[in-house]
Amino acid sequence: MPRMNSISAPGLPFMKMHGLGNDFVVLDLRAGGEPPAAGVIARIADRHRGVGFDQLATVEADSRADVRLRFWNADGSVSSACGNATRCIARHVMDQTGRDRLSLRTDHAVLLAEDAGGGLTRVNMGPPVLDWRAIPLARDVDTLHLPIEGDPVATGMGNPHVTFFVDDAASVDLAAFGPAMEHHPLYPQRTNVEVVQVVSRDEIILRIWERGAGPTLASGSCSCAAAVAAARRGLAGRRIKVNVPGGVLHIDWREDGVWMEGPTAHVFTGILTPEWLSQ
Numbered sequence: 155m156p157r158m159n160s161i162s163a164p165g166l167p168f169m170k171m172h173g174l175g176n177d178f179v180v181l182d183l184r185a186g187g188e189p190p191a192a193g194v195i196a197r198i199a200d201r202h203r204g205v206g207f208d209q210l211a212t213v214e215a216d217s218r219a220d221v222r223l224r225f226w227n228a229d230g231s232v233s234s235a236c237g238n239a240t241r242c243i244a245r246h247v248m249d250q251t252g253r254d255r256l257s258l259r260t261d262h263a264v265l266l267a268e269d270a271g272g273g274l275t276r277v278n279m280g281p282p283v284l285d286w287r288a289i290p291l292a293r294d295v296d297t298l299h300l301p302i303e304g305d306p307v308a309t310g311m312g313n314p315h316v317t318f319f320v321d322d323a324a325s326v327d328l329a330a331f332g333p334a335m336e337h338h339p340l341y342p343q344r345t346n347v348e349v350v351q352v353v354s355r356d357e358i359i360l361r362i363w364e365r366g367a368g369p370t371l372a373s374g375s376c377s378c379a380a381a382v383a384a385a386r387r388g389l390a391g392r393r394i395k396v397n398v399p400g401g402v403l404h405i406d407w408r409e410d411g412v413w414m415e416g417p418t419a420h421v422f423t424g425i426l427t428p429e430w431l432s433q
Contacts, residue, residue: 237374332363
């Protein structure tokens with residue numbers, strides 16, 4: 155598909171992508187243009203009056219990496235990381251260029267992506283952040299045992315996470331539990347919430363409440379955080395299968411970072427009309 159250019163086409167071209175049902179609107183700004191304002195982003199996220207997405211991402215030219223990525227949540231707030239969107243965009247750029255390895259700069263770090271074969275894409279999300287200041291948390295606490303009912307774990311993956319281990323993930327009322335934990339005062343920038351059921355030392359079941367988005371079928375950074383938390387607690391090894399509502403991701407916590415592998419999908423390409431954007 156030719157590269158989209160948001161300043162030469164009428165309206166705003168976009169791609170709709172998903173990774174295991176975790177869906178994105180992607181704007182290709184490598185030829186120029188500015189990201190929409192937060193209010194417009196929130197309107198695009200509306201699944202009835204806009205396009206609908208869990209996160210919006212922009213792809214920009216960069217002097218230090220192959221591409222520059224920026225992310226926004228469905229409420230228009232900024233996110234420094236989005237693992238599944240990173241994989242989707244990496245696959246798109248690799249298909250465009252014929253390359254099998256890329257570097258992608260985010261607000262969190264420069265991430266490496268590679269073709270994992272069989273239509274799968276692998277991304278190194280970087281080392282997990284374990285220091286309370288950098289996650290960030292509101293005060294100095296043990297990140298392996300937070301002073302919150304349920305004894306969760308705190309992890310940073312470019313964005314903050316809280317991971318709870320339960321006997322039955324399906325029994326948790328995520329619609330009530332997720333928002334309460336997202337806004338917990340220990341997390342000054344809010345947090346992603348993971349509910350994990352350990353199946354074995356190499357497999358977990360994960361349910362997700364994403365900061366600024368709500369319940370999602372999958373999340374790359376949440377899967378990485380959950381895997382790291384399980385390994386730190388001694389409940390799982392460092393390479394595990396993560397079952398999310400939308401499918402399966404494979405997480406491998408190596409010395410050079412947390413690698414995430416899974417499928418991607420480019421669903422369609424469209425244009426947001428000037429009339430709609432000006433409303």
